[in-house]
């Protein structure tokens with residue numbers, strides 16, 4: 001039998017257990033070896049009976065010193081006590097309702113037991129301990145693996161299955177790394193790693209095994225993503241856009257100069273667009289770094305070359321804003337730009353769809369409505385998605401499928417540490433706008449207690465008197481739009497009452513009709529509204545330079561990256577700007593988070609801290625990015641190993657771009673397997 005045979009044929013498994021194993025993803029013998037413990041319990045260090053402390057979990061090495069006694073205090077209840085001894089004292093194993101346990105132990109048996117201590121009237125009892133006899137130390141006497149299991153399988157069954165599989169099959173495991181490579185990278189062999197990840201003899205071997213396996217997983221994933229990226233390039237012939245793109249004319253008309261970071265990023269895009277390769281590029285830029293201009297330059301280039309462009313944004317507000325900006329900046333260029341959003345009337349929609357199809361529209365901006373059936377282009381050359389983290393890989397792919405081989409540009413304002421971006425967006429090239437336009441003033445940020453609320457509102461008033469505008473963002477209430485709305489309405493009433501007759505207060509929330517939302521936003525832009533009370537719908541991209549104060553209620557409920565986004569709505573004009581975080585942070589982490597916001601306005605630092613403090617799950621779900629589930633590596637906590645694996649992957653590919661050298665064949669096979677089984681979604685992209 002080999003590693004790829006069904007688990008059913010393993011010793012002690014059979015069809016019934018095989019069925020249970022299947023439920024947790026174990027089908028082949030190979031899968032058993034790669035089913036890793038979620039935790040370990042150290043049952044290797046022995047406590048002396050004398051040193052047992054009440055309520056502590058201990059492992060004892062003892063001799064059964066007398067016969068067992070079973071008491072029956074009530075009908076249907078039995079308590080069995082078995083005396084045990086070591087050289088320091090006497091204790092009792094106590095089992096409830098297991099009278100048959102009598103037969104398990106003989107006086108004089110030497111055993112290891114593990115359980116919780118209960119000291120009752122001076123008597124040391126170990127409650128329902130697990131035990132092992134003789135040489136067998138798989139349950140007690142070693143570091144015991146704890147497997148993630150469903151209730152149908154016990155940890156003990158699993159230990160037995162894994163133990164016997166390791167014994168017979170680890171020798172069949174294929175070592176994909178050469179001795180030289182293992183030497184250089186300090187990697188132990190695969191069979192050692194597998195044996196020790198399940199049954200580590202000590203911490204050191206456990207660490208080495210984990211390192212080897214995490215490294216391997218990252219390396220294969222990274223190689224897979226790199227290969228997909230190069231395949232995407234080599235297989236498809238992209239559009240070769242003209243060098244002449246009227247960008248100089250456009251830039252001359254702009255009231256400001258591009259920052260050097262913007263220039264650099266546009267140059268990267270230009271190069272991609274002018275080559276025959278299909279552009280697949282992510283533009284990452286901190287809030288307010290000026291990504292929109294870059295997108296507009298790319299769309300102008302596409303139009304001048306005779307192609308259509310499409311730009312998808314996550315909300316109607318944002319799509320509308322892009323649409324306005326594009327029309328404003330491209331008005332002298334004879335370009336037709338239209339907006340496609342869900343709230344259009346059927347008639348308007350039809351007209352736009354017709355014109356897109358005929359090629360009469362050069363640029364189409366919109367929301368998800370863009371990826372629906374019926375939206376067909378004549379000559380789509382460029383597909384842009386804004387705020388990518390709100391869209392999944394699939395949606396991005398759907399947008400580009402609207403054309404033959406359009407160039408693809410993805411824009412995100414969520415700064416992500418570079419190493420992480422390489423995994424999350426491994427199929428994309430990355431450009432970073434790491435500079436803000438000159439003259440941006442630091443946004444003064446203050447985290448204050450709820451009791452300061454009225455002083456904060458006084459301060460808001462002062463700014464408004466000076467002609468500025470303010471945002472007040474309402475607490476996020478557990479993902480529930482209804483509750484969000486309720487809290488926003490309450491805050492709105494409170495504020496409206498406060499400023500009644502003097503200033504105009506508007507309310508904006510996700511449940512409003514799109515046309516009402518737009519109306520409110522327009523009023524805010526036109527300064528007919530002084531104070532905008534809002535839920536997080538304004539989080540991404542809204543740009544009203546006259547507003548200079550952002551108040552965020554219950555700010556402890558938001559993620560740091562989100563607070564950073566919200567804060568980015570101010571400080572966009574010439575005025576000194578403020579962000580006030582009203583919070584009730586009771587614990588240390590929450591206070592630390594507020595402090596980071598006060599201290600820095602650098603989105604990259606903030607997102608790294610966010611990651612560190614909130615941990616993996618909450619930062620953002622990795623699933624929606626189309627990344628396969630990792631078996632042992634963790635993209636957040638194993639960041640250091642990730643970096644090493646990424647470097648190694650680059651080194652390997654530099655020498656052997658297709659992984660076809662004989663020494664890389666085994667690695668290649670593993671990468672192919674990963675691509676076929678887990679990275680399909682990305683590779684179809």
Ligand SMILES: Nc1ncnc2c1ncn2[C@@H]1O[C@H](COP(=O)(O)OP(=O)(O)OP(=O)(O)O)[C@@H](O)[C@H]1O
Nearest residue numbers: 256257258259287288289290291292293413437541
């Ligand atoms: N080089 C520049 N110099 C001065 N102002 C600029 C420059 N580039 C862009 N701007 C202006 O800065 C503001 C922010 O730009 P933009 O909306 O493109 O930022 P963004 O990166 O999309 O930010 P966000 O992620 O917050 O949406 C706009 O008003 C834009 O006109």
